[in-house]
Amino acid sequence: MKQVRRIIALVAGLLALGGLAPAAAAQSCGTAPLKGERVALLIGNSAYNDFEWPSLKNAVNDIDYVCEAFERAGMAPRIVRNADKAALDKALDDFAAKARGAKSVLIYYAGHGFEYGGRNWLVPMDAPPATRRADVEKRYLSIEALVKHVVPKGAFTLLFVDACRTTEPVVRVEDVDVAAGVAGSAPLGLLDIGQGAVFYSTAKGRPALDFAPVGSPVSPFAAAVVHQLAIPGLEISDYFKIVSRDVYKATFGMQLGPQQPFHYGSWFDDYYLVAPVEVPQARAAAAALPVTAAAAPPAGATRGPAKPAADPLADISLDRLAIEDEPLLVADVLAHHPAAQLVALADGGHPLAQHLAGYMFSLGVGVKKDLPRARAYLEQSAAQGFPAGQQELAYLLLENDPSPDDVKRAYDLYLASSNAGFSKAKTHLAYRLAVGTFGPADFVRSQALYAEAAAKGHPAAIFALTYFPDTRAANMARLRTLADGGNPEGNHWLCEAHFADKTRKDAIEDCGVGARAGFAGSRAILADAYAKGDGVPVDAKEAAFWAKLARDLPELRKDQRDLIAGVGE
Known part of the structure; x- marks a missing residue:
C-alpha cells in the first residue's frame, strides 16, 4: 500500500456534480462477454416489497450508472439486477466460470446487508426479514463465500458495498436469545478477502443514503465513485480518500448525514482503477x-x-x-x-x-x-x-x-x-x-x-499549538470550528489533542469521525479507548477492529503502534 502523504507524520461542493448524474446507463452495459484481466460483478437490489424490506429506489440505478464508468476504465462488467437467491447463485456460477483468467475482480453491491455468525450477508429479493440459525445460509448470500467463489486464486479483490450499517437489526434470527447476551445480527463488519480492499459507502452504525440531494437519480456514493473515476492515475488509496471527501461534503448537514465512506485492505503494490498516463519528457x-x-x-x-x-x-x-x-x-x-x-x-x-x-x-x-x-x-x-x-x-x-x-x-x-x-x-x-x-x-x-x-489556517499547525499551555484553548476552539464546518481533519486533531491531554473521553465522537475518515492516529486512539473503556464501554471486538485498521496504514506513528500493541493480535 502506498504511503498516504499526510502532514500527520510531521507533528506527533456539494459533490462537484454540476447537474449531478446523467440518466442511468443503458441496460445493455454489462452484457458483453467477460474477457481480459480486469472484470467486474455488479449486483443491485432495489425492488424490495416495502412490507418486509424497505425498497431502495436507486440501488439498480447505481449499478447501471457505475457500469459504464467501470467499462470506460477498461473493465469487463457483468450486472445482476433484483435477483432472488436462486438467480444470484446461478449468476455467480456463470461469472466464476468466465472470469477464471482474471487478475483483478471488482465486486459492487447495492442493497441490504448484515453480519451474523462472524460472516457478512447480502439480502436477495426473496429473503425473509426473520429466519432461524439453520436457515441463514439458505436464505441469504455470504459475501465472503461470494468473493471466494468468483475471485480466482491470487487475483486482486476490490469490493464496493453500498448498504446501510445501522445498529437496528436488519434480520431477526428467531432462535437466538439476544436478551441473554447471545449475538444476533449486526451491521456489516470487516471482511477477510486476502489481497485487496473493501470500500463501504458508510461507517459502522450509520445509514447509507439512497439519494443526496433529494430527488437524485443515484446515491451519493455511486455519484462520487463515478465522478472521481474520471481522473486517471489515482492510486486506490488516494481514490478512496477523495470519494469519501465528496460523499461527506454532499451529505454534511442532511438530516441523516453526514455519510462517511469507510475503507480498509491490504495490498503490496500500487493499484489503479485508471492507469497513470505516459507523459514523455520534454513535451513541446x-x-x-x-x-x-x-x-x-x-x-x-x-x-x-x-x-x-x-x-x-x-x-x-x-x-x-x-x-x-x-x-x-x-x-x-x-x-x-x-x-x-x-x-x-x-x-x-x-x-x-x-x-x-x-x-x-x-x-x-x-x-x-x-x-x-x-x-x-x-x-x-x-x-x-x-x-x-x-x-x-x-x-x-x-x-x-x-x-x-x-x-x-x-x-x-x-x-x-x-x-x-x-x-x-x-x-x-x-x-x-x-x-x-x-x-x-x-x-x-x-x-x-x-x-x-x-x-493562516493550517490545521496541523493549529494542532501543534495545543501542546503549548498559553495557546491551547484558542487553538482547540479553532479545531472545533474546522470540525463543525465539515472538515474531518478538525475532528482528527481534536482527538489527538484530547488524547495528549488525557481528556480523550471528551472527544470520543471526534475520534470516531477521524477514524472513519481514515486518519491513522484517530483509529489507534479509538482502538485503545475501546480496549480500556475510556469514554466508551469496553468492547474487545471494536478495539480489535480499529486496531487492525490503524496498523494497515503505514503513516501510523511508532508511539501509536506501541499504544495498540497486542490489541486484537
Missing part, C-alpha cells in the same frame, strides 16, 4: 503557458514573458497550496487539467505546474512514479523562488536518505519558503526545529512558526 513547450499572476513567484524572482489572457491554473492560489492536503488538491487539479497539460506547462516554465508535476512524479499520482524526474521539476520550481516548490523539494531531500549537504539545503529551502509566508513550510520547519533535525531543538522558534502557520 509551445503547448505551455507562461507564468501568470496567480502562480507567480514572489517579488524579486525572475518572471516569464508577458502574461496571456488566461491561465488554466489561475484559481490555485498560494494560500490554498499552503493549507490543503496534497492528494485532495492534486485530485481536484487533475479533474480539470490532464496530466499531460500540467507537464507541458511545467516544461514551459510555469512554477506552480513544476511544483505539481514534482509531487505527481514523486508519488505516482496521475503519472508513473519517477523520482529523478520529480526532483528535476521541483528544482526548477524552487529555482524560480516558488515557495511551494521550495517546500516540496526540501521534503523530498529529507525523505530520501539525505546527506549532510541535503540537510543543510533542506533547511535553506524551508527557510526561504517560510520567509515568503508559505504556511506549510512554516509547519514543516517548526516540526524539524522541535525534533532537532537541523541542530539543537529550538522550541521557542518552533512555537513562533506554528503560530504564524496557524494564523
Whole structure:
C-alpha cells in the first residue's frame, strides 16, 4: 500500500456534480462477454416489497450508472439486477466460470446487508426479514463465500458495498436469545478477502443514503465513485480518500448525514482503477503557458514573458497550496487539467505546474512514479523562488536518505519558503526545529512558526499549538470550528489533542469521525479507548477492529503502534 502523504507524520461542493448524474446507463452495459484481466460483478437490489424490506429506489440505478464508468476504465462488467437467491447463485456460477483468467475482480453491491455468525450477508429479493440459525445460509448470500467463489486464486479483490450499517437489526434470527447476551445480527463488519480492499459507502452504525440531494437519480456514493473515476492515475488509496471527501461534503448537514465512506485492505503494490498516463519528457513547450499572476513567484524572482489572457491554473492560489492536503488538491487539479497539460506547462516554465508535476512524479499520482524526474521539476520550481516548490523539494531531500549537504539545503529551502509566508513550510520547519533535525531543538522558534502557520489556517499547525499551555484553548476552539464546518481533519486533531491531554473521553465522537475518515492516529486512539473503556464501554471486538485498521496504514506513528500493541493480535 502506498504511503498516504499526510502532514500527520510531521507533528506527533456539494459533490462537484454540476447537474449531478446523467440518466442511468443503458441496460445493455454489462452484457458483453467477460474477457481480459480486469472484470467486474455488479449486483443491485432495489425492488424490495416495502412490507418486509424497505425498497431502495436507486440501488439498480447505481449499478447501471457505475457500469459504464467501470467499462470506460477498461473493465469487463457483468450486472445482476433484483435477483432472488436462486438467480444470484446461478449468476455467480456463470461469472466464476468466465472470469477464471482474471487478475483483478471488482465486486459492487447495492442493497441490504448484515453480519451474523462472524460472516457478512447480502439480502436477495426473496429473503425473509426473520429466519432461524439453520436457515441463514439458505436464505441469504455470504459475501465472503461470494468473493471466494468468483475471485480466482491470487487475483486482486476490490469490493464496493453500498448498504446501510445501522445498529437496528436488519434480520431477526428467531432462535437466538439476544436478551441473554447471545449475538444476533449486526451491521456489516470487516471482511477477510486476502489481497485487496473493501470500500463501504458508510461507517459502522450509520445509514447509507439512497439519494443526496433529494430527488437524485443515484446515491451519493455511486455519484462520487463515478465522478472521481474520471481522473486517471489515482492510486486506490488516494481514490478512496477523495470519494469519501465528496460523499461527506454532499451529505454534511442532511438530516441523516453526514455519510462517511469507510475503507480498509491490504495490498503490496500500487493499484489503479485508471492507469497513470505516459507523459514523455520534454513535451513541446509551445503547448505551455507562461507564468501568470496567480502562480507567480514572489517579488524579486525572475518572471516569464508577458502574461496571456488566461491561465488554466489561475484559481490555485498560494494560500490554498499552503493549507490543503496534497492528494485532495492534486485530485481536484487533475479533474480539470490532464496530466499531460500540467507537464507541458511545467516544461514551459510555469512554477506552480513544476511544483505539481514534482509531487505527481514523486508519488505516482496521475503519472508513473519517477523520482529523478520529480526532483528535476521541483528544482526548477524552487529555482524560480516558488515557495511551494521550495517546500516540496526540501521534503523530498529529507525523505530520501539525505546527506549532510541535503540537510543543510533542506533547511535553506524551508527557510526561504517560510520567509515568503508559505504556511506549510512554516509547519514543516517548526516540526524539524522541535525534533532537532537541523541542530539543537529550538522550541521557542518552533512555537513562533506554528503560530504564524496557524494564523493562516493550517490545521496541523493549529494542532501543534495545543501542546503549548498559553495557546491551547484558542487553538482547540479553532479545531472545533474546522470540525463543525465539515472538515474531518478538525475532528482528527481534536482527538489527538484530547488524547495528549488525557481528556480523550471528551472527544470520543471526534475520534470516531477521524477514524472513519481514515486518519491513522484517530483509529489507534479509538482502538485503545475501546480496549480500556475510556469514554466508551469496553468492547474487545471494536478495539480489535480499529486496531487492525490503524496498523494497515503505514503513516501510523511508532508511539501509536506501541499504544495498540497486542490489541486484537
